[in-house]
Amino acid sequence: MGIYTIRREGVQEAEDVGVVIEGTTVMNNLGSVIMAFIVLFGLIYALDLSYPNDLKYTFEFCQKILMNLDGQRLSTKMEQMKLKMFA
Known part of the structure; x- marks a missing residue:
């Protein structure tokens, strides 16, 4: 479970930000790490997942x-x- 960012070398802004759960990208093109964290938090709640230890x-x-x-x-x-x- 995590958040990923893809950036081009020398570019400040992320090209892609997404959420991965159990090795599968479940959301992408979220725009920012903050939005990805909010989505991850919501997915954990909606899917009734346990927080990572x-x-x-x-x-x-x-x-x-x-x-x-x-x-x-x-x-x-x-x-x-x-x-x-x-x-």
Whole structure:
């Protein structure tokens, strides 16, 4: 699961940005990495996928702290992060 960008050498703007799940490109030509992240987040939710283990806390932070979705039930790490941010 991830986001890819294709750039031509020496060009600042990405030629293509897309989302890959289980080795298959599921969305492409998304325009920006931010849009790709939003689409990936939505796909994880819509397809009821588990967050990747190495990015579990990143997605939990975005979901529960930044978006305030289900923010009442935080893991210990996220609770500590929230206290540090808003103290």
